Amino acid sequence: MHTKKVNPILLFIRKNVKRLERLVFIFKSLLSPRQFIYFSCVLVGISSALAVIVLKTFAHSVYKFAQYLDGFLNLPYSNSAFPIIGILLTALVIQKLLNGSLQKGTAQIMYAVAKKSGIMPRKQMYAQIITSSFTVGMGGSAGLESPITITGAAFGSNFAQNYRLSYKDRTLLLACGVAAGIAAAFNAPIAGVLFAIEVVLTEISITAFIPIMISAATGALVSTIVLNENILLSFKEGEAFDYQNIPYYILLGIISGFICVNYTRTFSKIEHWFARYKSSVYRKAFIGATLLAVLIFFFPSLFGEGYESIKVLANQHPENILDNTILSSYKGNDWVLLLFIGLTMMAKVYATGFTLGAGGNGGNFAPSLFIGSYLGFVLAKFINLIGITKPMSVSNFTLVGMAGILSGLFHAPLTAIFLIAEITGGYNLMVPLMMVSSVSFAISKRFETYSFDIKDLAGKGDVFTNDKDKNILHSLEASQFIQHNFKPVPDSNSLEQLVELIKTTDELVFPVLNDKEQLQGLIDVAEIRPVILSPFKIKYTSIQEVMQPPKEIIFYDEMMETIIEKFENSQTQILPVLKNGKFIGFMSKISILEKYREKLKAMIIE
Incomplete structure (x- = not known):
């Protein structure tokens, strides 16, 4: 039986990573939650800064190499070929090593905050470094800052996941990684803090400023110590303003x-x-x-x-x-x-x-x-x-x-x-x-x-914006508010059958469906009370005569903001929900507002 040999370098790295993780867990047990956040934001800042150093150094080295080839080979336009090689290598890495997909752009960070509870895939900690190095380093006409911020955010998110931190702290460390990345890329800690707040986090409490500032300062400091100043975008002070x-x-x-x-x-x-x-x-x-x-x-x-x-x-x-x-x-x-x-x-x-x-x-x-x-x-x-x-x-x-x-x-x-x-x-x-x-x-x-x-x-409502109300509404999943335990009334039923159904349930609104489960109308018990209290009317009144068309209809894939507007326009508390043309349940305005208040209260407390 053959045993698979493990690369001794990889084995050494794994052992030391495990030791470091155990050490961090010890720190977590000794420190208060707030102290551990401060400690964590330093580690995230260092990690993000090191990613910046790798990216910037590689990109700058390839640029200098291309300029050298121009002079050495005496081919003035030879660097036009480099981007072709770089983009093809990027495509190859994505297809062969990253399962054919890679999330790009800073919007993915905001999407993770709004829809994924601040959780970012582990592969984002290295995928962005590899692929953007090939693309931009080989001459692709783009920037490294977006991959840098995604990498920093991934470091923060996965650190928080690894040490079982809450959604609030996970989002905070994600923002710390972003701030540290920008700060390290430009040696601009204030800009790093502001970018994390303006672009990534639309809402932030005062207490969150300190960890973000610590991460940004750490990232800028590491970059200043390690990275060659010529690689950074910096200028001598401009002339006086006229x-x-x-x-x-x-x-x-x-x-x-x-x-x-x-x-x-x-x-x-x-x-x-x-x-x-x-x-x-x-x-x-x-x-x-x-x-x-x-x-x-x-x-x-x-x-x-x-x-x-x-x-x-x-x-x-x-x-x-x-x-x-x-x-x-x-x-x-x-x-x-x-x-x-x-x-x-x-x-x-x-x-x-x-x-x-x-x-x-x-x-x-x-x-x-x-x-x-x-x-x-x-x-x-x-x-x-x-x-x-x-x-x-x-x-x-x-x-x-x-x-x-x-x-x-x-x-x-x-x-x-x-x-x-x-x-x-x-x-x-x-x-x-x-x-x-x-x-x-x-x-x-x-x-x-x-x-x-x-x-x-x-x-699409997939990221948070500066509108707090919209942010809360977009964070709510419409499907969780659909009430499926309804009592349908076939359109072929008589009113006598409806009265018997009313006696066995506390429901106040009944959907009238045809044999294809399509909604024909609604019956509100309060509105038909004079009819069902009269034996004569019960006998000679049909279902079609007492049902009413819905004032509004909610469709399964609609955004929560649109749903609230329909409740306001119809001035009703309950509306029917359709999916693929079929009735699937009711949605209550009261249950949505209760969840909204819970979310709002949590944000205020945080």
Whole structure:
């Protein structure tokens, strides 16, 4: 009999993980519940930061390797091939190692909070790292922040599950992982805290702030110690803010808002086009990656996250953007440079759409910063070139533009303001940041009710939003309120048979059904009391004469918000429920409101 050999490295890791788990359980037994949460958020912060370090280091190394090959092989456009390899490898990993499915986007975190009691699959702790490393590291035009936040959330969720914590604490640690991930990715702890609150948790108690802040600070600290500063998106402090440029900052905010609306709708169309593509997974990956490669051939700065090109624009050397392009000989022409950067900005949504639609893994956080920086540069450079005002700081507009797009796309103005303030190392631009972010947010919100990443799920009621009433209603499962113990009345029955049925039950409303279990009408005992008290009327009145059509009908798959509206419109306490055209029971408004009050009370106490 042959025994299977175990890899000694894996065996060593498993033993030490088990020892660490036992140590944590000991800490849990010694600490108070609140102290254990503080201890846990530190561990989650460290884990999330280490995931960021792995992702960022790999992506940066591949980018540098691609640049090296360009020079070594003397093939200026060779890095167009890298994204094809990366996206195909991502598709291969998803199919062979992840059972053909991988949840992408930060919306999955909100879905877990709203519909899965804060529980995230264990595979999300490593799946996002592997797949996004291949996609973005090999040049896919997307960001690593979405995979980072999902990984952090998965660490927090699974840690809580492993140590048997409540839903409230599980959700809190999930948010801690998200905050630590963003904080580590940008060395911006305040932005990490605000992102977790604005984007992931729509409602939060004051006591939850402390663990989230601890996790964010831990993530930023680990990132600062371990990660090379050149890998992070950071800038020297911007130039002084000139109040005379206020009208142009407002204009930047307005344009940012409309670009966010266009980005949301264009990306959605690209994604739906790929979703309808029923061919082979690998063929779809190859087609999307090839389209991306064509764009990168003409616009090389679309390669990868694009943070290197943002640094080029903000650090007063924008002409270097034209290096390794078909327009490299025009580096001295400002109008050609302006046109090229503008076209690159417009092409970014297609590059990201092709990357993710083809099956690659990444997010839209980095693309929003990319487009924002390019937009700010184009606007300021254009105004300077036409000479309608004294020269403006192109660098400042490049930085502030990032906040405009991030705010409008994710509906997260506070995150946008403080992220740019932190990565620039100062708060000199606070006023324009606030102006551009708020204007962009207001315009985007006017045309798109929900943020880019939760738009589809919010429409189905699958995520929490800023509306507390809707959040509570969406957390209730309509099926649990259906009362199936009804007494049906066949439409062929006589009124005498109905009277005998009334004598044997306490029911006040009876459904009248045909032989196919289809609802014909309702009989309210209170309304027919004068009839059933008269023997003459009982004998000569039919079922059809006493039944009434329902004022409203509830369908099995309807959202709870719609169901409540039907109760309000009908001014009744009980309504019939149909499924596939057949009557399956009643729903009571009182039972729904009682459950609603329980949920609301629990939220207030927490």
